[in-house]
Amino acid sequence: MTGYDAILFDNDGVLVEPPAHETAVEATREAFEEVGVRDPNQAHVDDVVRGTTVDRLREMCAAYGVDVEAFWRARERLDEQSQFEKFESGSRTLYDDVQSVTNLDRPRGVVSNNHHSTVEFVLDFFGLRHAFDTYHGREKTVESLDLKKPNTHYLDRAVAELGAESALYVGDSESDVRAAHRAGLDSAFVRRPHCRETTLSVTPTHEIGSLRELAAVTDA
Known part of the structure; x- marks a missing residue:
């Protein structure tokens, strides 16, 4: 599917380097x-x-x-x-292709298994708050563990907030792809260095090597 009316991104491994x-x-x-x-x-x-x-x-x-x-x-x-x-x-930082996300002319959001407050920190620290219309991370509670992807809980909330009917979720793991498909979304698997050789048992809608490729994917 193309003609997406919203694009959602995982945080760790997609916008910023994953934690060691x-x-x-x-x-x-x-x-x-x-x-x-x-x-x-x-x-x-x-x-x-x-x-x-x-x-x-x-x-x-x-x-x-x-x-x-x-x-x-x-x-x-x-x-x-x-x-x-x-x-x-500075030992963990933003990927150099993230700026291209701001050129995508549709609503954007972040949905992460990381803490909501950590996602908020990342957006503020790197001056990205303006680039996203909504963001969701996990509450720092025991119960939130069962709401992590591939559970669609936070994806569903973000999609509803954006009023999206056809959204794309960009991730770097199999659980991201599974969560997207369970939520009725298309998926884009970005092959960062840490997942370059990852073999998936589920097929993403798109595979990309950089966030710069999203413009071609979403405008096709």
Whole structure:
């Protein structure tokens, strides 16, 4: 489908470089330590970093006898703080093709699995707030884990706010493509360096190598 009346973008890996795995691991280990777990199982750390579910998180916290809400508050705070620090130090930055997004003459939005407040920080830090008509990230709550993509919860909200009937969602992961299709949207998979060799088990509507290619895709 072409003639899209709105374009939605993932944040991490599409607009800005994704967070380093090591940074997320460190923030997670610090969160465990903050609630009294000094040597967490590496599998538990990996589960949190890769993207856990509410049920799995509760199981992990029960195994250590710690309060799930207390652990998750610590993890979200430390994870967000670590992301802010990387942006402020310049070690994590905006992709150089993002400016081309402002030339797309239709409503635009951001929908991310990252924290809503982190998405807001990114848009303000890089002076991009004007470029998007809406943006949605995840609340820093345990319950929000089950609303992450490929769940369509935040995509649905953004599409409704934009009043879009035919939208395109641009992402860098299989879950982005799946979420788009479940929401009744077309998808564009952008092959950034970190996902250049990724093999997808679901077929995106479009594959692009740069956001600069979106003008041709959306005007075709």
